[in-house]
Amino acid sequence: xxxxxxxxxxxxxxxxxxxxxxxxxxxxxxxxxxxxxxxxxxxxxxxxxxxxxxxxxxxxxxxxxxxxxxxxxxxxxxxxxxxxxxxxxxxxxxxxxxxxxxxxxxxxxxxxxxxxxxxxxxxxxxxxxxxxxxxxxxxxxxxxxxxxxxxxxxxxxxxxxxxxxxxxxxxxxxxxxxxxxxxxxxxxxxxxxxxxxxxxxxxxxxxxxxxxxxxxxxxxxxxxxxxxxxxxxxxxxxxxxxxxxxxxxxxxxxxxxxxxxxxxxxxxxxxxxxxxxxxxxxxxxxxxxxxxxxxxxxxxxxxxxxxxxxxxxxxxxxxxxxxxxxxxxxx
Amino acid sequence: xxxxxxxxxxxxxxxxxxxxxxxxxxxxxxxxxxxxxxxxxxxxxxxxxxxxxxxxxxxxxxxxxxxxxxxxxxxxxxxxxxxxxxxxxxxxxxxxxxxxxxxxxxxxxxxxxxxxxxxxxxxxxxxxxxxxxxxxxxxxxxxxxxxxxxxxxxxxxxxxxxxxxxxxxxxxxxxxxxxxxxxxxxxxxxxxxxxxxxxxxxxxxxxxxxxxxxxxxxxxxxxxxxxxxxxxxxxxxxxxxxxxxxxxxxxxxxxxxxxxxxxxxxxxxxxxxxxxxxxxxx
Numbered sequence: 001x002x003x004x005x006x007x008x009x010x011x012x013x014x015x016x017x018x019x020x021x022x023x024x025x026x027x028x029x030x031x032x033x034x035x036x037x038x039x040x041x042x043x044x045x046x047x048x049x050x051x052x053x054x055x056x057x058x059x060x061x062x063x064x065x066x067x068x069x070x071x072x073x074x075x076x077x078x079x080x081x082x083x084x085x086x087x088x089x090x091x092x093x094x095x096x097x098x099x100x101x102x103x104x105x106x107x108x109x110x111x112x113x114x115x116x117x118x119x120x121x122x123x124x125x126x127x128x129x130x131x132x133x134x135x136x137x138x139x140x141x142x143x144x145x146x147x148x149x150x151x152x153x154x155x156x157x158x159x160x161x162x163x164x165x166x167x168x169x170x171x172x173x174x175x176x177x178x179x180x181x182x183x184x185x186x187x188x189x190x191x192x193x194x195x196x197x198x199x200x201x202x203x204x205x206x207x208x209x210x211x212x213x214x215x216x217x218x219x220x221x222x223x224x225x226x227x228x229x230x231x232x233x234x235x236x237x238x239x240x241x242x243x244x245x246x247x248x249x250x251x252x253x254x255x256x257x258x259x260x261x262x263x264x265x266x267x268x269x270x271x272x273x274x275x276x277x278x279x280x281x282x283x284x285x286x287x288x289x290x291x292x293x294x295x296x297x298x299x300x301x302x303x304x305x306x307x308x309x310x311x312x313x314x315x316x317x318x319x320x321x322x323x324x325x326x327x328x329x330x331x
Numbered sequence: 332x333x334x335x336x337x338x339x340x341x342x343x344x345x346x347x348x349x350x351x352x353x354x355x356x357x358x359x360x361x362x363x364x365x366x367x368x369x370x371x372x373x374x375x376x377x378x379x380x381x382x383x384x385x386x387x388x389x390x391x392x393x394x395x396x397x398x399x400x401x402x403x404x405x406x407x408x409x410x411x412x413x414x415x416x417x418x419x420x421x422x423x424x425x426x427x428x429x430x431x432x433x434x435x436x437x438x439x440x441x442x443x444x445x446x447x448x449x450x451x452x453x454x455x456x457x458x459x460x461x462x463x464x465x466x467x468x469x470x471x472x473x474x475x476x477x478x479x480x481x482x483x484x485x486x487x488x489x490x491x492x493x494x495x496x497x498x499x500x501x502x503x504x505x506x507x508x509x510x511x512x513x514x515x516x517x518x519x520x521x522x523x524x525x526x527x528x529x530x531x532x533x534x535x536x537x538x539x540x541x542x543x544x545x546x547x548x549x550x551x552x553x554x555x556x557x558x559x560x561x562x563x564x565x566x567x568x569x570x571x572x573x574x575x576x577x578x579x580x581x582x583x584x585x586x587x588x589x590x591x592x593x594x595x596x597x598x599x600x601x602x603x604x605x606x607x608x609x610x611x612x613x
Contacts, residue, residue, distance in 0.1 A: 022454055029451070033467040151592040153543055155550045155566060156585030163578045174574060267458035274551050275570070282458075286551045289462040297466065304459045 008321070015313050022309065023302060027079055030301045034294050035071045042067070044091040044292040078298075087302075088295035092287060097299040100284060105303070107177055108273070108280030110192075112265050114200040119207030120258045126208065127215025127254070132242055134220050142212060149209040154268050158202040158275035165198060172198050175277040199276045203268050207261065214257055218250040256319055262311030266304055346605070353601035356594040363591060364413065367406035375399055375407070375560075386579050393579035396572060401565075405584040408562040409591055411555070415472070416542035419479035423541065424534040427484035428526075431491025435499070445492075449485045457482050461544060465553045475554045479541050487533040494529055498522050528606035535599035539592045546588060562588045 042061050046053045066074060081088065087097035130142040166174045173179065177195050178187040219242070222228060228241055236244070270282035277283070281300065288297040378398030386393045392401035434445040452460065464478035498504060504521050512520075548554040549563025557564055562584050569580035 022451070025451060026454065030463060033463055037467045038469040039466065147596075148589075148593070151539055151543075151596055152589055153546055153550075153585060153592075155547065156581070156588065159566065159570070159573070159581045159585065163573060163581065167573055167576060167578070263453075263456045266456040270456075270458040270462075271547055271551065285459060285462060286553070289466045289553050290551075292466070297463065301455065301459055301463055304456050305454050308454060308456060 004321075008317070011317070011320070012313075015316075019306070019309050023305060026305050027082070027298075027302060028075070030298055031075045031078065032071070034297060035074070037292070039292040041065075041091060041292050041294045044294070082302075087299040090288075090296040090299075091293045092291050092296070093284075093293075097295050100296060101281065101299055101303050104279065104281040104284045107278070108269055108282060111196060111199050111203070111273070111278065111280060112262075112269055114196060115203030115207060115268075116258060116262075116265060118200065118204035120211060120254070122204065123208040123211030124215050124251075124254050127212040128219055128242065128246070128250070130212065131216040131219030131223070132238070132246075134216070134223075139216075142216070146209040146212045149206055152206065154202065154206055154271040155275050157205060158199070158272050161198050161202055162275060177279055195276075195278075199269075199272045199278050202272045202275075203265065206268055207265065210261060210264075211254055211257060215250055215254050218253055219246050222246050222249050252319065252323055256315040259311045259315035259318065263308045266307060349601045349604050352597050353605070356598040356601070359594045360413070360591065360598075363406060363409050363587075367403075367410040370400075370403045370406060373400075373403070375403055383577060385577075386583070392583045393577075395568075395580060396577075401579065401583065404560055404565060405562065405587050408560050408565050408584065409587060411559055411561045412542050412545055412563075412588070413591070415475055415479075415545045415555070415561070416538050419476045419545065420483065420534060420537035420541040422476070422480040423483040424487055424530065424537055426480065427487030427533070428491055428530055430484065431488040432495060434488065434492045435495035442492075445488070449488060452482065452485050457544065458547065461548050462551075462553055465548060470553050471556055472559070475545055475548060478548070479544050482544070483537055483540055487530075487537070490529060490533060491526060494526060495522060498525055528602075532599060532603040532606060535595065535602060538595040538599070542588070542592055542595070 042058050042065075045061065046058070062068060066077065069077075078088070085098070087101075089095065090097050090100045093100050126142055130139040133139050162174065165172045173195050178184070178191055179195075182191075222245060223241070228245055231241055231245060232238075266282070269280060270285055272278070273280045273282035274286055281303075284296065285300050285304075287293065288300060376399070378394070381390070381394050381398040383396055384390055384394045390400050390402065392405055394400055395404070430445050430448075434442045455463075460482050461478045464481055465474035468474035468477055498521065504517060507517050507521060508514075545554060546561065546563040546566075549561050550567045552567065554563060555561045557568075565584045566581055569577070569584075572580055
């Protein structure tokens, strides 16, 4: 095996060990937190049949789930099953937690990846244009816009888009991931995209600010450097400087930043999915928290930790594979 | 190639402009609270004769489906958000200060433990951590304050830790220690004066995040209860009435929230510019 490949494998091995340690810790902490909650999981299970289920039956359910056992015993039982790949059964969806998370993540993934790519490309382009003309009216507008977005509540922006495009102009559907009343296999790709448009736009617009400001700052740094001054002295055009020296130096940090922002993207999707009633993982998180679906909530906590970790690891990896200045060190 | 603007824009002193921004933001924030109190609870009463009115001179923000004045509701809601945001971010900043200090002063074991704790908190998306902690406390006001506090201290703790470590290694602190000054004396005279501005700026810049996250979890229904009419509640209630074209129920309260958050942001940035020795003389 050649050296770079081996280095990358060692790097991934270390990361995997860290991830397992992290998941073990998070499982203990989050299990302790949900155990402390005054909300009764039996209520979530009983749901709408609240009046039909008497105290004896509730006691029976609690007994069968082992809710009366000490927390340490319950944690060991739960984590033992998780190690075998069984995350339990969701109390509100009445399906295995792994299946609920899997199905909903596919829906969320379409939303998040569209927003991720769009905000990355648009943000980068805006950042380059603003940085190339630092101090101009355009630059100030872009900066003002980016700072404004940083203070904008996600769900309010989602509501604004909904009011404008779905209620007033009637261009886009008002909710959900597909038209109501049509069985899932018959929904066309076009219909799916149509329903995806506004939630993805919400997350893209909010994601732009960070990349734009970062890219702008980096480009200004490059343009003020000695090697750009030297290139200009040799007769390089401003356009050539940005193309040859600028983009190479600023593309990598921007990509890294995008991967490292998966945590915020996940948080944003929770709020956006709530406004558009989009049946993704974010909506499931809200339902699990609101209705006390403990197995689902724990499953999502573990899953979101893996999601963020993978994003950060990809950011590290891309940096270390593409940037010749950084070598994979055993750190 | 680069056009650098002169430091004094429009012939005005930048320091004076920063002071103006800070004062205006502060006045805006105070007037939100004052106006909310001055309007009283009159507009909160149900008034079925004036239901669903669009914005007018009498009701600048319109009225809702019960005839309640939306301006009064919004200002009340902002006051609630402000209170929760202030409490949570103050607690969070104090927590960050304490843990940052402990991390930098109590040796490598404590440092490793606190760094690990910071990594742990940053490993979950904020929204998931907020929902989890709110769930633990059964939602409501305590849940919101605790969850926002618990998720926002990490950034400031890192800054304080780095700052203390850096100051500890400077020549004048080393010299002071060699001259026999006690650790407490050094902490009081050399470290604290550096930390105080960092702490205050960090505290003010925590408000916008705290308020946005409070509004966020309240909006999804896990935060404040409907009996405390925070802006998050107003917006989530407005969702049921959007398809009938009552845009003012969502647009104006949300815009007010944005303006308030922006005011805090401007205030924090101005104070930072004024206290940072690198920029304060510009």
